[in-house]
Amino acid sequence: MGNERLIIFDTTLRDGEQSPGAAMTKEEKLRIARSLEKLGVDVIEAGFAISSEGDFAAVKSIADTIKDSSVCSLARTTHADIERAAEALKNAVAPRIHTFIATSPIHMEFKLQMNPEEVLEQAIGAVKIARNFVDDVEFSLEDGSRTEFDYMCRIVESVIDAGARTINIPDTVGYGSPDEYGEMIGRVINNVPNADKAIFSVHCHNDLGLAVANSLSAVLHGARQVECTINGLGERAGNASLEEIVMALRTRKDIYKLDTRINTEQIVPVSRLVSTITGFPVQPNKAVVGANAFAHESGIHQDGVLKFRETYEIMKAEDVGWNTNRLVLGKLSGRAAFSARMEELGITFDNKAEMNTAFLRFKDLADIKREIYDEDLQALVSDVQMGEAEESYQLVSMDVATKTGRHPQAELVLRTQGQEYTVESDGSGPVDAVFKAIEKLIHSGTELKLYSVNAITDGTDSQGEVTVRLVKEGRIVNGQGADTDILVASAKAYLNAVNIMGDPGRVHPQLDGV
Numbered sequence: 001m002g003n004e005r006l007i008i009f010d011t012t013l014r015d016g017e018q019s020p021g022a023a024m025t026k027e028e029k030l031r032i033a034r035s036l037e038k039l040g041v042d043v044i045e046a047g048f049a050i051s052s053e054g055d056f057a058a059v060k061s062i063a064d065t066i067k068d069s070s071v072c073s074l075a076r077t078t079h080a081d082i083e084r085a086a087e088a089l090k091n092a093v094a095p096r097i098h099t100f101i102a103t104s105p106i107h108m109e110f111k112l113q114m115n116p117e118e119v120l121e122q123a124i125g126a127v128k129i130a131r132n133f134v135d136d137v138e139f140s141l142e143d144g145s146r147t148e149f150d151y152m153c154r155i156v157e158s159v160i161d162a163g164a165r166t167i168n169i170p171d172t173v174g175y176g177s178p179d180e181y182g183e184m185i186g187r188v189i190n191n192v193p194n195a196d197k198a199i200f201s202v203h204c205h206n207d208l209g210l211a212v213a214n215s216l217s218a219v220l221h222g223a224r225q226v227e228c229t230i231n232g233l234g235e236r237a238g239n240a241s242l243e244e245i246v247m248a249l250r251t252r253k254d255i256y257k258l259d260t261r262i263n264t265e266q267i268v269p270v271s272r273l274v275s276t277i278t279g280f281p282v283q284p285n286k287a288v289v290g291a292n293a294f295a296h297e298s299g300i301h302q303d304g305v306l307k308f309r310e311t312y313e314i315m316k317a318e319d320v321g322w323n324t325n326r327l328v329l330g331k332l333s334g335r336a337a338f339s340a341r342m343e344e345l346g347i348t349f350d351n352k353a354e355m356n357t358a359f360l361r362f363k364d365l366a367d368i369k370r371e372i373y374d375e376d377l378q379a380l381v382s383d384v385q386m387g388e389a390e391e392s393y394q395l396v397s398m399d400v401a402t403k404t405g406r407h408p409q410a411e412l413v414l415r416t417q418g419q420e421y422t423v424e425s426d427g428s429g430p431v432d433a434v435f436k437a438i439e440k441l442i443h444s445g446t447e448l449k450l451y452s453v454n455a456i457t458d459g460t461d462s463q464g465e466v467t468v469r470l471v472k473e474g475r476i477v478n479g480q481g482a483d484t485d486i487l488v489a490s491a492k493a494y495l496n497a498v499n500i501m502g503d504p505g506r507v508h509p510q511l512d513g514v
């Protein structure tokens with residue numbers, strides 16, 4: 001007989017998107033949702049439907065498309081929130097409404113300004129409303145780890161009676177410690193008389209670097225759903241990372257005795273996709289998905305691994321998708337091979353024209369770069385979809401001159417609303433000159449907070465992927481650009497960030513009370 005199963009609830013598209021600067025477009029969210037489905041996550045939290053028109057559309061398109069995972073929308077406890085979530089989810093094969101309210105003394109008193117009885121009543125009401133729309137209702141006690149124990153048990157019992165099937169007890173502020181948090185989850189399960197009628201879930205933030213440890217401790221005490229994100233993305237220091245949870249369960253089956261539905265070979269490809277789309281690079285020493293996670297530097301380690309892999313490796317790189325899905329396309333690959341690979345990567349185009357543009361860009365790239373990898377294709381699609389965005393600034397051409405001992409000079413032709421403009425500037429370096437030239441036309445009023453460049457693939461002919469982070473009036477956005485010429489990639493990334501800043505559909509989907 002197999003082990004019991006742990007439900008993997010991925011919230012990259014909701015809590016992950018709450019990382020400052022990680023706002024995604026509908027198309028980007030849909031691409032990630034497709035790869036999460038392929039990864040085998042049980043529940044995809046697609047967004048927070050009421051937070052913006054853009055997020056509603058994203059949740060809806062994911063709900064309309066995804067068949068093999070449940071699709072979930074977050075909702076506060078108000079009728080309007082729940083109705084909006086239900087509307088977005090109406091075509092989902094397996095819809096879930098996730099409603100929540102804060103239950104800790106500090107949140108109830110200072111944030112909600114409600115007393116515990118009012119919060120209890122609101123929680124019960126919300127679950128009942130949600131059950132009128134869907135069978136699968138999750139209820140979260142926000143700031144659960146700082147909630148008074150007896151009160152927590154009362155709420156949990158009442159919302160289960162009202163019809164909640166999943167009870168989530170988050171460590172919202174990342175305050176929990178593994179033993180204490182795990183024991184608390186176990187005590188709730190043992191104390192609540194109708195606990196057997198619901199699945200208990202955990203959702204841990206990483207403020208003290210304990211999100212994964214806290215989640216796993218809770219699993220040992222009876223939690224059967226873990227909420228997590230790819231690359232540990234999420235509000236502030238992030239959430240528990242999916243790849244670490246899944247691989248810990250798989251590698252230490254002797255301890256956890258639980259299975260998941262995750263197809264682990266998809267972990268690295270999804271991690272890369274999320275990193276490319278959000279512009280949050282993965283640190284090289286990150287467990288499982290970092291570039292160094294399976295690289296051995298010291299001679300003693302290399303010697304040991306060559307003699308017997310298990311001397312220093314507890315997982316196989318191939319099992320988490322390193323070196324898989326890297327089928328190469330090249331100059332001679334035709335439209336059929338290109339579109340087949342796109343389909344396998346879960347990439348679809350809105351229309352034929354978009355597909356044609358992507359194919360032509362692929363051909364241009366293949367002229368410069370001998371081997372085209374999946375990462376190149378992902379970057380190329382992001383570029384095409386950005387280029388399609390209405391009213392955006394686009395790069396037409398650029399000319400940058402650098403010479404030792406002289407200030408670099410940049411001349412760019414930019415297009416906006418059908419008109420082309422030539423702008424030029426010098427700068428302390430070529431990137432500075434490019435950004436200053438762009439600003440001569442745009443006057444964005446933004447401040448540059450981060451500039452980073454990464455090689456997408458190996459080799460000197462790799463495309464450079466540039467991330468630019470801009471801030472304006474407290475709003476943070478990340479822009480990306482990819483090209484074999486990193487100055488072109490830099491210009492594209494800067495324009496992308498400016499375009500996002502000016503797009504109301506990409507406002508950070510955060511509302512009061514979250």
Ligand code: KIV
Nearest residue numbers: 100140142143170172
């Ligand atoms: O961290 C948290 O408490 C949340 C809830 C909305 C589940 O994200």
Ligand code: ZN
Nearest residue numbers: 015172203235
């Ligand atoms: Zn959270």
